[in-house]
Amino acid sequence: MELTLQSLSLSTASTPIPDYNKGPDPHQALQIHDYLRVSFLRQPAEVKAASQKAIQLFSAYYPETLSKKYFVNVPLVMQWMFGAMQVFMAKETVAKMQWMSYGEELHKYLGSDVSKQYGGQGPELEVVGVTPLYEQQASEDAVADAAAAKEVAI
Template identity: 40%
Template sequence: AKDEPAAETNAEPAAGASTDAEEKEEKPASPVQQLWAAAKDHKHREIWGVDLADPETHVPSQIVFQKYLNANDGVVAKAKEQLVKTLDWRAEAKPLDLASKAFSKTKFDGLGYVTSYSASEAETDPEKREVFTWNIYGAAAKRLPETFGNLDEFIEWRVALMELALQSLGIKDATSPITADKDPYKIYQVHDYQSISFLRQAPEAKAASTKTISVFAQNYPELLKEKFFVNVPAIMGFMYAFFKLFVAAKTAKKFHPLSSGASLAKELSESKVEGLGEKLPQAYGGKGGELSTQGRGPELA
């Protein structure tokens, strides 16, 4: 009708309706954002060399949070609990400081190295670069009580080696996020047991192994690509069963016992890094230099 008032453009929404702003506000936070909410309220905000920030704009943080989600099959509550425990541990253990700490040469000389292989030294794509940690337990065959006797000191050394590997992995410089199915930011581990007797394994070594597994499962989730146990006798089958008691089933599938170290290069022939096997030291089937020359480890005093 001619005398009807014009409709108001700013009329109140009908009962039960919601505005765009309200819908946006009510939208639940993503799993990654929920982990960020837990991290930003913590006194310590660093993990694996990454200063945690909003994952919406900071890819390295997204990678860290996604790894915790992947490790817990996407269950946010479990991922958050593990993340907070890691933050607590890193605040106390100070692993970044351990990476530059000088350890006893007498106890740890030749025991561990980090190597990084790619087609060229300038390669930055994580899918074309492979990082290894090498634990040469045979190097400590004649000094097991000294090397493993002080459990806390050994764990510090082992953490330092892992932190050096993480530096080579380069998560803090990442530019592409990861998903539950695609994650190139992982590390090969090689444990060499040449000259080690499994029938008379020192109790100090057993305690160090158990503690290392516990610390790493809690604080370094989803960082293992494959783990090779090389130069091991048939008894390793029993050790393998022992390790499986402490790790998730999907992690246990990554464990590979090899009776000969020289067969390692062949095992890695399908890597995305062309010619990776040849780059390994000769003792492991490659054509590269010794670990002592091509690798690096924690500083020794």
């Protein structure tokens, strides 16, 4: 999500936010959550905690930066549960979410430019996707910090 927010370049935005429902907002992003091979029953506690913390942080610090959230490859039982939960959710929140059990349906919402695994004609995710390299970045940051500390000590 942080990489997505960086790509929006909010700090240098010069395009005004359009009137509500009068066109796309260039200052918003969309998310695709792919649950292929994810077990909802055997999810580690730290994964659940991290998900909840991420939702809390982005709600608190980046409100209204999300135009739509697509949940793909969701087990049918989870779709049923979402249907039941909608009764208790704000209609504006529900309008921003789209759940589907089959990833190949995503092209119906986002067009044919999406990856082939989502039913489109676009390049594979491995080609266009960006994967954060947290461990590598942490290692590089530690090396840089050590070098800076050494310079200060000299």
